[in-house]
Amino acid sequence: MVLAQQKTVKSGFDVDSVRRDFPALRLEPYGKPLVYLDSAASAQKPEVMIKAEARCYRESYANVHRGVHYLSAKATVAYEEARRKVAGFLGAADPNEIVFVRGTTEAINLVASSYGRRHVGEGDEVLVTTMEHHSNIVPWQLLCEEKGAKLKVAPIDDRGDVILEEMEALLSERTKLVATVHVSNALGTVNPVERIVELAHARGIPVLLDGAQAAPHMPLAVAALGCDFYTMSGHKAFGPSGIGALYGRKELLDAMPPYQGGGEMIRTVTFEKSEFAPSPAKFEAGTPNIVGAIALGATVDYLEALGMHRVEAYERELLAYGTEALESVSGLRLIGTARHKASVLSFVLDGVHPHDIGTILDREGVAIRTGHHCAQPVMDRYGVPATARASLALYNTRSDIDRLVEALGKVREVFG
Ligand code: PMP
Numbered sequence: 001m002v003l004a005q006q007k008t009v010k011s012g013f014d015v016d017s018v019r020r021d022f023p024a025l026r027l028e029p030y031g032k033p034l035v036y037l038d039s040a041a042s043a044q045k046p047e048v049m050i051k052a053e054a055r056c057y058r059e060s061y062a063n064v065h066r067g068v069h070y071l072s073a074k075a076t077v078a079y080e081e082a083r084r085k086v087a088g089f090l091g092a093a094d095p096n097e098i099v100f101v102r103g104t105t106e107a108i109n110l111v112a113s114s115y116g117r118r119h120v121g122e123g124d125e126v127l128v129t130t131m132e133h134h135s136n137i138v139p140w141q142l143l144c145e146e147k148g149a150k151l152k153v154a155p156i157d158d159r160g161d162v163i164l165e166e167m168e169a170l171l172s173e174r175t176k177l178v179a180t181v182h183v184s185n186a187l188g189t190v191n192p193v194e195r196i197v198e199l200a201h202a203r204g205i206p207v208l209l210d211g212a213q214a215a216p217h218m219p220l221a222v223a224a225l226g227c228d229f230y231t232m233s234g235h236k237a238f239g240p241s242g243i244g245a246l247y248g249r250k251e252l253l254d255a256m257p258p259y260q261g262g263g264e265m266i267r268t269v270t271f272e273k274s275e276f277a278p279s280p281a282k283f284e285a286g287t288p289n290i291v292g293a294i295a296l297g298a299t300v301d302y303l304e305a306l307g308m309h310r311v312e313a314y315e316r317e318l319l320a321y322g323t324e325a326l327e328s329v330s331g332l333r334l335i336g337t338a339r340h341k342a343s344v345l346s347f348v349l350d351g352v353h354p355h356d357i358g359t360i361l362d363r364e365g366v367a368i369r370t371g372h373h374c375a376q377p378v379m380d381r382y383g384v385p386a387t388a389r390a391s392l393a394l395y396n397t398r399s400d401i402d403r404l405v406e407a408l409g410k411v412r413e414v415f416g
Contacts (some may be wrong), residue, residue: 006171011110013314017304019395021046021360022346032365033344035400040185040213040344040391041237041369045231045299052298053240056291064290065264065281079290081271082297084282086245088300089300090211091221094250099280100293103244104212106133107177110259111208111245112139117178118257122148128161128192129154130381131184132372134211140179149176155249156381160187160336168199175200182230186375186387187336188319188344190214197226206252212236216393217315217342219308222247234292236395239299241294246283253279260285268274316344318392322401326390335387346373346387351407352415354388360414361388 007391018247019025024044027034036044046197062071063080080095086093092410099108116139120126126140130153137151144151154167162180171178181189193209200207206228214220215232217388229248235241248256258265258276262285267275276282305310312334321347326332331350358370368390379385390404 004388005311011122013306013310013394013398015314015395017399019058019397021044021048021302023047023050025395029365029367030363035364035366035403037390037392037396037404038371039216039393039396040236040389042235043216043239044395045240046238046302048302049239049299053291053295056294057120060172061291062317062402063287066106073295075251075290078294078297079288082293085297086232086293087139087247089220089304090215090232090245090247091219091225092247093196093221093223096278097247097253098117099246099248099253099283101244101246101290102242102289103235104133104210104231105233107229107244108135108208109139110209111229111248112143114256114259114283115206115252116140116143117147120144120149120176122247123150123174123225124149124176125170125172127152127154127167127170127171127178127180129167129180130156130185130377131160131162131189131375132179132377133210134214134376136179136181137377141268148411150174153377154351156187156189160184160189160338161195162189164195164199166194167196171199171203171205171362173203175203175205175340179203179210180364181212183211183217183342183344184375184378184393185213185344185374186346186378186389187338188341188346189336189338190340190342193227194225202228213343218312225230228252234296234299237296237299238303239296240289240292243289243296245296248279249333250279253283256283258282259335260377262286264288284390297396306394309346312342313392315392318396318398318401319343320343322392322404325401325405329405330331330412332408333383335382337342343392347389348384349411352411356415357408357411359383359389360411361404363409364403364410366404366405366407369384403407 060074208229234243265285354370
Protein backbone atom coordinates (compact mmCIF):
# COMPACT_ATOMS: atom_id res chain seq x y z
CA MET A 1 0.00 0.00 0.00
CA VAL A 2 2.90 2.30 0.80
CA LEU A 3 4.26 1.70 -2.68
CA ALA A 4 0.85 2.36 -4.21
CA GLN A 5 0.68 5.70 -2.42
CA GLN A 6 4.15 6.68 -3.61
CA LYS A 7 3.05 5.98 -7.15
CA THR A 8 -0.08 8.05 -6.66
CA VAL A 9 2.12 11.07 -6.05
CA LYS A 10 4.38 10.27 -9.01
CA SER A 11 1.69 9.96 -11.68
CA GLY A 12 -0.71 12.50 -10.17
CA PHE A 13 -3.39 9.82 -10.10
CA ASP A 14 -5.18 9.31 -6.80
CA VAL A 15 -5.90 5.59 -6.94
CA ASP A 16 -7.14 5.44 -3.35
CA SER A 17 -9.82 7.98 -4.15
CA VAL A 18 -10.69 6.13 -7.39
CA ARG A 19 -11.09 2.89 -5.45
CA ARG A 20 -13.63 4.53 -3.16
CA ASP A 21 -15.80 5.21 -6.25
CA PHE A 22 -16.19 1.46 -6.91
CA PRO A 23 -18.39 -0.23 -4.27
CA ALA A 24 -17.56 -3.78 -5.41
CA LEU A 25 -13.93 -3.25 -4.45
CA ARG A 26 -15.00 -3.30 -0.79
CA LEU A 27 -16.27 -6.87 -1.08
CA GLU A 28 -14.50 -9.59 0.86
CA PRO A 29 -14.92 -12.99 -0.83
CA TYR A 30 -14.09 -15.81 1.64
CA GLY A 31 -13.38 -13.10 4.22
CA LYS A 32 -10.46 -11.70 2.23
CA PRO A 33 -10.38 -8.25 0.64
CA LEU A 34 -11.15 -8.61 -3.05
CA VAL A 35 -8.30 -8.25 -5.51
CA TYR A 36 -10.09 -7.82 -8.82
CA LEU A 37 -7.79 -8.66 -11.72
CA ASP A 38 -10.41 -9.63 -14.29
CA SER A 39 -11.31 -6.28 -15.81
CA ALA A 40 -10.47 -7.44 -19.34
CA ALA A 41 -13.45 -9.79 -19.07
CA SER A 42 -15.64 -7.12 -17.51
CA ALA A 43 -14.85 -4.14 -15.33
CA GLN A 44 -16.35 -3.13 -11.98
CA LYS A 45 -18.68 -0.15 -11.87
CA PRO A 46 -18.34 3.29 -10.31
CA GLU A 47 -21.11 4.58 -8.05
CA VAL A 48 -21.86 7.42 -10.54
CA MET A 49 -22.78 4.88 -13.20
CA ILE A 50 -24.96 2.85 -10.84
CA LYS A 51 -26.70 6.04 -9.66
CA ALA A 52 -27.20 7.29 -13.22
CA GLU A 53 -29.05 4.06 -14.10
CA ALA A 54 -31.28 4.29 -11.04
CA ARG A 55 -31.94 8.01 -11.60
CA CYS A 56 -32.90 7.38 -15.17
CA TYR A 57 -35.44 4.70 -14.24
CA ARG A 58 -36.79 6.87 -11.41
CA GLU A 59 -36.96 10.27 -13.05
CA SER A 60 -36.66 10.26 -16.81
CA TYR A 61 -37.67 6.93 -18.22
CA ALA A 62 -39.85 6.46 -21.32
CA ASN A 63 -39.27 5.22 -24.82
CA VAL A 64 -37.12 7.50 -26.94
CA HIS A 65 -37.70 9.33 -30.22
CA ARG A 66 -41.37 8.53 -30.75
CA GLY A 67 -43.12 10.29 -27.90
CA VAL A 68 -44.39 13.82 -27.63
CA HIS A 69 -44.82 13.69 -23.87
CA TYR A 70 -42.56 15.13 -21.20
CA LEU A 71 -40.82 11.91 -20.14
CA SER A 72 -40.18 10.72 -23.68
CA ALA A 73 -38.68 14.07 -24.58
CA LYS A 74 -36.49 13.96 -21.47
CA ALA A 75 -35.30 10.40 -22.19
CA THR A 76 -34.62 11.28 -25.84
CA VAL A 77 -32.52 14.30 -24.89
CA ALA A 78 -30.52 12.18 -22.41
CA TYR A 79 -30.06 9.34 -24.95
CA GLU A 80 -28.82 11.70 -27.66
CA GLU A 81 -26.67 13.53 -25.12
CA ALA A 82 -25.06 10.15 -24.32
CA ARG A 83 -24.29 9.71 -28.02
CA ARG A 84 -22.55 13.09 -27.99
CA LYS A 85 -20.55 12.09 -24.89
CA VAL A 86 -19.44 8.77 -26.39
CA ALA A 87 -18.46 10.55 -29.61
CA GLY A 88 -16.30 12.91 -27.54
CA PHE A 89 -14.76 10.01 -25.62
CA LEU A 90 -13.79 8.18 -28.81
CA GLY A 91 -12.63 11.37 -30.49
CA ALA A 92 -15.22 11.28 -33.28
CA ALA A 93 -15.99 14.52 -35.05
CA ASP A 94 -19.75 14.01 -35.26
CA PRO A 95 -22.13 12.28 -32.79
CA ASN A 96 -24.01 10.86 -35.78
CA GLU A 97 -20.99 8.68 -36.42
CA ILE A 98 -21.82 6.74 -33.24
CA VAL A 99 -24.23 3.80 -33.44
CA PHE A 100 -25.35 2.32 -30.13
CA VAL A 101 -25.02 -1.46 -30.18
CA ARG A 102 -24.81 -4.22 -27.55
CA GLY A 103 -21.04 -4.20 -27.58
CA THR A 104 -18.06 -4.97 -29.75
CA THR A 105 -19.46 -8.29 -30.92
CA GLU A 106 -22.58 -6.67 -32.31
CA ALA A 107 -20.58 -3.77 -33.75
CA ILE A 108 -18.37 -6.12 -35.77
CA ASN A 109 -21.34 -8.22 -36.88
CA LEU A 110 -23.06 -5.04 -38.01
CA VAL A 111 -20.10 -4.03 -40.16
CA ALA A 112 -19.64 -7.56 -41.54
CA SER A 113 -23.29 -7.89 -42.43
CA SER A 114 -23.89 -4.40 -43.78
CA TYR A 115 -20.61 -3.07 -45.17
CA GLY A 116 -19.16 -6.52 -45.71
CA ARG A 117 -22.08 -7.99 -47.64
CA ARG A 118 -22.05 -5.01 -49.96
CA HIS A 119 -18.30 -4.74 -50.55
CA VAL A 120 -16.87 -8.23 -50.22
CA GLY A 121 -17.41 -10.58 -53.17
CA GLU A 122 -16.13 -13.82 -54.58
CA GLY A 123 -12.34 -14.05 -54.53
CA ASP A 124 -12.02 -10.98 -52.27
CA GLU A 125 -10.15 -11.00 -48.96
CA VAL A 126 -10.56 -9.72 -45.43
CA LEU A 127 -7.34 -9.36 -43.45
CA VAL A 128 -7.13 -9.95 -39.70
CA THR A 129 -4.22 -10.88 -37.39
CA THR A 130 -3.44 -13.98 -35.35
CA MET A 131 -4.25 -12.15 -32.12
CA GLU A 132 -7.94 -11.45 -32.80
CA HIS A 133 -10.73 -12.20 -30.36
CA HIS A 134 -13.22 -14.69 -31.80
CA SER A 135 -15.65 -11.81 -32.32
CA ASN A 136 -13.24 -10.38 -34.89
CA ILE A 137 -12.79 -13.73 -36.62
CA VAL A 138 -16.11 -15.54 -36.78
CA PRO A 139 -18.23 -12.74 -38.35
CA TRP A 140 -15.64 -12.47 -41.16
CA GLN A 141 -15.56 -16.24 -41.59
CA LEU A 142 -19.34 -16.28 -41.96
CA LEU A 143 -19.16 -13.48 -44.49
CA CYS A 144 -16.33 -15.11 -46.45
CA GLU A 145 -18.20 -18.42 -46.52
CA GLU A 146 -21.32 -16.73 -47.83
CA LYS A 147 -19.46 -14.75 -50.48
CA GLY A 148 -16.72 -17.16 -51.54
CA ALA A 149 -14.12 -14.76 -50.13
CA LYS A 150 -10.98 -15.56 -48.10
CA LEU A 151 -9.95 -14.68 -44.58
CA LYS A 152 -6.24 -13.83 -44.50
CA VAL A 153 -4.24 -13.72 -41.30
CA ALA A 154 -1.23 -11.53 -40.54
CA PRO A 155 1.14 -13.47 -38.26
CA ILE A 156 2.59 -12.39 -34.92
CA ASP A 157 6.08 -12.96 -33.56
CA ASP A 158 7.05 -14.73 -30.34
CA ARG A 159 6.61 -11.58 -28.27
CA GLY A 160 3.09 -11.06 -29.60
CA ASP A 161 3.80 -8.21 -32.00
CA VAL A 162 2.15 -8.31 -35.40
CA ILE A 163 4.80 -8.74 -38.11
CA LEU A 164 4.10 -5.59 -40.05
CA GLU A 165 6.11 -6.47 -43.17
CA GLU A 166 4.11 -9.69 -43.50
CA MET A 167 0.89 -7.84 -42.88
CA GLU A 168 1.79 -5.34 -45.57
CA ALA A 169 2.66 -8.14 -47.97
CA LEU A 170 -0.83 -9.58 -47.48
CA LEU A 171 -2.51 -6.37 -48.63
CA SER A 172 -3.59 -6.51 -52.26
CA GLU A 173 -6.27 -5.28 -54.61
CA ARG A 174 -8.37 -8.21 -53.38
CA THR A 175 -8.29 -6.97 -49.77
CA LYS A 176 -11.62 -5.30 -49.06
CA LEU A 177 -11.16 -4.67 -45.34
CA VAL A 178 -8.52 -4.86 -42.62
CA ALA A 179 -10.04 -5.76 -39.24
CA THR A 180 -7.72 -5.85 -36.27
CA VAL A 181 -7.66 -5.47 -32.55
CA HIS A 182 -6.29 -2.26 -31.03
CA VAL A 183 -5.28 -3.94 -27.75
CA SER A 184 -5.21 -7.75 -27.53
CA ASN A 185 -7.22 -9.23 -24.67
CA ALA A 186 -5.09 -12.38 -24.63
CA LEU A 187 -1.61 -10.82 -24.90
CA GLY A 188 -1.98 -7.15 -23.98
CA THR A 189 -0.25 -6.10 -27.22
CA VAL A 190 -1.05 -2.55 -28.27
CA ASN A 191 -1.03 -2.70 -32.04
CA PRO A 192 0.62 0.07 -34.11
CA VAL A 193 -2.78 1.12 -35.38
CA GLU A 194 -1.58 4.41 -36.93
CA ARG A 195 0.82 2.47 -39.13
CA ILE A 196 -1.77 -0.21 -39.97
CA VAL A 197 -4.26 2.48 -41.04
CA GLU A 198 -1.54 4.17 -43.09
CA LEU A 199 -0.57 0.93 -44.86
CA ALA A 200 -4.17 0.00 -45.63
CA HIS A 201 -5.27 3.47 -46.69
CA ALA A 202 -2.30 3.80 -49.02
CA ARG A 203 -4.05 1.02 -50.96
CA GLY A 204 -7.57 2.40 -50.49
CA ILE A 205 -8.53 -0.33 -48.00
CA PRO A 206 -10.77 0.59 -45.05
CA VAL A 207 -9.80 -0.41 -41.50
CA LEU A 208 -11.94 -1.61 -38.61
CA LEU A 209 -10.36 -1.49 -35.16
CA ASP A 210 -11.67 -3.57 -32.28
CA GLY A 211 -11.27 -1.18 -29.36
CA ALA A 212 -12.88 -3.34 -26.68
CA GLN A 213 -9.64 -3.47 -24.65
CA ALA A 214 -8.32 -0.05 -25.61
CA ALA A 215 -11.22 2.17 -24.57
CA PRO A 216 -10.84 1.49 -20.80
CA HIS A 217 -7.12 2.22 -20.75
CA MET A 218 -6.08 5.08 -23.02
CA PRO A 219 -7.27 8.28 -24.65
CA LEU A 220 -8.74 7.65 -28.09
CA ALA A 221 -8.89 9.86 -31.16
CA VAL A 222 -10.60 7.94 -33.94
CA ALA A 223 -11.03 10.92 -36.27
CA ALA A 224 -7.36 11.88 -35.99
CA LEU A 225 -6.34 8.25 -36.36
CA GLY A 226 -8.41 8.07 -39.54
CA CYS A 227 -9.73 4.54 -39.04
CA ASP A 228 -13.02 3.76 -40.75
CA PHE A 229 -14.73 1.78 -37.99
CA TYR A 230 -13.97 1.53 -34.27
CA THR A 231 -15.78 -0.53 -31.66
CA MET A 232 -16.14 -0.39 -27.89
CA SER A 233 -17.98 -2.38 -25.22
CA GLY A 234 -19.49 -0.36 -22.38
CA HIS A 235 -19.08 -3.10 -19.79
CA LYS A 236 -15.31 -3.25 -20.20
CA ALA A 237 -15.06 0.52 -19.81
CA PHE A 238 -16.77 0.57 -16.38
CA GLY A 239 -20.20 1.14 -17.94
CA PRO A 240 -23.28 -1.09 -18.03
CA SER A 241 -23.41 -4.39 -19.82
CA GLY A 242 -25.52 -4.68 -22.97
CA ILE A 243 -24.42 -1.36 -24.44
CA GLY A 244 -21.50 -0.38 -26.64
CA ALA A 245 -20.68 1.77 -29.58
CA LEU A 246 -19.71 1.46 -33.19
CA TYR A 247 -17.93 4.45 -34.66
CA GLY A 248 -18.19 4.61 -38.44
CA ARG A 249 -17.01 7.36 -40.74
CA LYS A 250 -20.09 9.29 -41.85
CA GLU A 251 -19.69 8.67 -45.60
CA LEU A 252 -19.44 4.94 -44.95
CA LEU A 253 -22.40 4.75 -42.56
CA ASP A 254 -24.53 6.86 -44.90
CA ALA A 255 -23.83 4.54 -47.82
CA MET A 256 -24.32 1.29 -45.87
CA PRO A 257 -27.57 -0.70 -45.97
CA PRO A 258 -29.41 -1.33 -42.67
CA TYR A 259 -28.31 -4.18 -40.45
CA GLN A 260 -31.68 -5.06 -38.94
CA GLY A 261 -35.15 -3.92 -39.95
CA GLY A 262 -37.88 -2.68 -37.63
CA GLY A 263 -39.18 0.38 -35.86
CA GLU A 264 -37.03 3.46 -35.26
CA MET A 265 -34.87 2.86 -38.33
CA ILE A 266 -37.33 3.95 -41.03
CA ARG A 267 -38.51 7.17 -42.59
CA THR A 268 -41.62 5.71 -44.28
CA VAL A 269 -43.03 2.22 -44.64
CA THR A 270 -45.54 0.90 -47.15
CA PHE A 271 -46.05 -2.70 -48.19
CA GLU A 272 -44.36 -1.88 -51.46
CA LYS A 273 -41.26 -0.18 -50.10
CA SER A 274 -39.65 1.23 -46.99
CA GLU A 275 -37.36 4.22 -46.82
CA PHE A 276 -34.77 4.34 -44.11
CA ALA A 277 -33.88 6.99 -41.58
CA PRO A 278 -30.43 8.56 -41.87
CA SER A 279 -27.62 6.97 -39.86
CA PRO A 280 -27.21 6.33 -37.00
CA ALA A 281 -30.98 5.72 -36.57
CA LYS A 282 -30.85 3.46 -39.64
CA PHE A 283 -28.75 1.02 -37.61
CA GLU A 284 -30.74 1.18 -34.37
CA ALA A 285 -33.86 -0.85 -35.15
CA GLY A 286 -36.26 -1.37 -32.26
CA THR A 287 -36.24 0.08 -28.77
CA PRO A 288 -32.59 0.58 -27.88
CA ASN A 289 -30.88 0.04 -24.54
CA ILE A 290 -32.00 3.50 -23.44
CA VAL A 291 -30.81 3.39 -19.84
CA GLY A 292 -27.60 1.59 -20.78
CA ALA A 293 -26.68 4.35 -23.22
CA ILE A 294 -27.47 7.09 -20.71
CA ALA A 295 -25.48 5.37 -17.96
CA LEU A 296 -22.59 4.84 -20.40
CA GLY A 297 -22.70 8.60 -20.97
CA ALA A 298 -22.36 9.13 -17.21
CA THR A 299 -19.45 6.66 -17.10
CA VAL A 300 -17.69 8.48 -19.90
CA ASP A 301 -18.09 11.76 -17.96
CA TYR A 302 -16.45 10.05 -14.99
CA LEU A 303 -13.53 8.79 -17.09
CA GLU A 304 -13.01 12.16 -18.76
CA ALA A 305 -12.92 13.81 -15.34
CA LEU A 306 -10.20 11.36 -14.24
CA GLY A 307 -8.35 12.03 -17.49
CA MET A 308 -7.55 9.09 -19.77
CA HIS A 309 -3.98 10.36 -20.23
CA ARG A 310 -3.52 10.08 -16.47
CA VAL A 311 -5.17 6.64 -16.42
CA GLU A 312 -2.83 5.47 -19.17
CA ALA A 313 0.27 6.78 -17.39
CA TYR A 314 -0.81 5.22 -14.09
CA GLU A 315 -1.51 1.85 -15.68
CA ARG A 316 1.76 1.88 -17.57
CA GLU A 317 3.66 2.07 -14.27
CA LEU A 318 1.43 -0.58 -12.73
CA LEU A 319 1.93 -2.94 -15.67
CA ALA A 320 5.70 -2.50 -15.43
CA TYR A 321 5.55 -3.30 -11.72
CA GLY A 322 3.32 -6.33 -12.39
CA THR A 323 5.54 -7.61 -15.19
CA GLU A 324 8.63 -7.45 -13.01
CA ALA A 325 6.80 -9.07 -10.09
CA LEU A 326 5.52 -11.99 -12.18
CA GLU A 327 8.88 -12.51 -13.88
CA SER A 328 10.32 -13.17 -10.43
CA VAL A 329 7.92 -16.08 -9.80
CA SER A 330 9.77 -19.32 -10.44
CA GLY A 331 8.42 -21.47 -13.28
CA LEU A 332 6.19 -18.67 -14.58
CA ARG A 333 6.22 -17.76 -18.26
CA LEU A 334 4.53 -14.62 -19.52
CA ILE A 335 2.58 -15.12 -22.74
CA GLY A 336 2.72 -11.79 -24.53
CA THR A 337 5.76 -9.59 -24.06
CA ALA A 338 5.19 -7.09 -26.86
CA ARG A 339 7.14 -3.84 -26.84
CA HIS A 340 3.98 -1.83 -26.31
CA LYS A 341 1.49 -3.45 -23.96
CA ALA A 342 -1.53 -2.46 -21.92
CA SER A 343 -3.27 -3.96 -18.93
CA VAL A 344 -2.88 -7.69 -19.54
CA LEU A 345 -0.57 -10.18 -17.79
CA SER A 346 -1.19 -13.59 -19.36
CA PHE A 347 0.93 -16.44 -18.02
CA VAL A 348 1.45 -20.14 -17.58
CA LEU A 349 3.05 -21.86 -14.63
CA ASP A 350 5.18 -24.99 -15.03
CA GLY A 351 3.27 -28.13 -14.14
CA VAL A 352 0.02 -26.40 -13.12
CA HIS A 353 -3.10 -26.15 -15.23
CA PRO A 354 -4.34 -22.54 -15.50
CA HIS A 355 -7.75 -23.55 -14.14
CA ASP A 356 -6.09 -24.84 -10.96
CA ILE A 357 -4.23 -21.55 -10.63
CA GLY A 358 -7.52 -19.66 -10.98
CA THR A 359 -9.28 -21.82 -8.40
CA ILE A 360 -6.55 -21.51 -5.77
CA LEU A 361 -6.21 -17.75 -6.35
CA ASP A 362 -9.95 -17.35 -5.98
CA ARG A 363 -9.79 -18.81 -2.46
CA GLU A 364 -7.22 -16.12 -1.65
CA GLY A 365 -9.67 -13.44 -2.80
CA VAL A 366 -7.77 -12.88 -6.06
CA ALA A 367 -10.01 -12.90 -9.15
CA ILE A 368 -8.28 -13.70 -12.42
CA ARG A 369 -9.49 -15.42 -15.60
CA THR A 370 -8.25 -18.69 -17.02
CA GLY A 371 -8.93 -20.27 -20.38
CA HIS A 372 -8.43 -19.40 -24.02
CA HIS A 373 -9.91 -15.91 -23.58
CA CYS A 374 -11.94 -16.32 -26.79
CA ALA A 375 -8.67 -16.21 -28.70
CA GLN A 376 -7.96 -19.85 -29.51
CA PRO A 377 -5.61 -19.02 -32.42
CA VAL A 378 -3.39 -17.18 -29.92
CA MET A 379 -3.27 -20.28 -27.70
CA ASP A 380 -2.36 -22.37 -30.76
CA ARG A 381 0.37 -19.89 -31.71
CA TYR A 382 2.01 -20.35 -28.30
CA GLY A 383 1.26 -24.06 -28.07
CA VAL A 384 -0.72 -23.79 -24.82
CA PRO A 385 -4.34 -24.86 -24.23
CA ALA A 386 -5.04 -21.94 -21.94
CA THR A 387 -3.41 -19.21 -19.88
CA ALA A 388 -4.03 -17.55 -16.55
CA ARG A 389 -4.72 -13.87 -17.11
CA ALA A 390 -4.48 -11.06 -14.61
CA SER A 391 -5.85 -7.90 -16.14
CA LEU A 392 -5.37 -4.46 -14.67
CA ALA A 393 -7.57 -1.40 -14.61
CA LEU A 394 -7.48 2.11 -13.20
CA TYR A 395 -8.52 0.92 -9.71
CA ASN A 396 -5.75 -1.66 -9.23
CA THR A 397 -2.70 -1.04 -7.07
CA ARG A 398 0.75 -2.42 -6.49
CA SER A 399 -0.61 -4.10 -3.42
CA ASP A 400 -3.06 -6.03 -5.67
CA ILE A 401 -0.05 -7.31 -7.58
CA ASP A 402 1.72 -8.21 -4.34
CA ARG A 403 -1.37 -10.19 -3.28
CA LEU A 404 -1.38 -11.96 -6.66
CA VAL A 405 2.26 -12.98 -6.26
CA GLU A 406 1.63 -14.10 -2.68
CA ALA A 407 -1.32 -16.22 -3.85
CA LEU A 408 0.83 -17.75 -6.60
CA GLY A 409 3.12 -18.83 -3.76
CA LYS A 410 0.16 -20.80 -2.37
CA VAL A 411 -0.26 -22.46 -5.78
CA ARG A 412 3.40 -23.52 -5.60
CA GLU A 413 2.85 -24.89 -2.08
CA VAL A 414 0.03 -27.07 -3.38
CA PHE A 415 1.71 -28.22 -6.58
CA GLY A 416 5.31 -28.21 -5.38
N1 PMP B 1 -12.71 -7.96 -28.69
C1 PMP B 1 -11.90 -8.05 -27.64
C2 PMP B 1 -10.45 -7.71 -27.81
C3 PMP B 1 -12.41 -8.45 -26.41
O1 PMP B 1 -11.59 -8.55 -25.36
C4 PMP B 1 -13.77 -8.77 -26.29
C5 PMP B 1 -14.37 -9.26 -24.99
N2 PMP B 1 -13.58 -10.18 -24.30
C6 PMP B 1 -14.57 -8.64 -27.42
C7 PMP B 1 -14.02 -8.24 -28.59
C8 PMP B 1 -16.03 -8.93 -27.36
O2 PMP B 1 -16.66 -7.93 -26.62
P1 PMP B 1 -18.16 -8.09 -26.14
O3 PMP B 1 -18.26 -9.42 -25.49
O4 PMP B 1 -18.33 -6.96 -25.17
O5 PMP B 1 -19.02 -7.94 -27.33
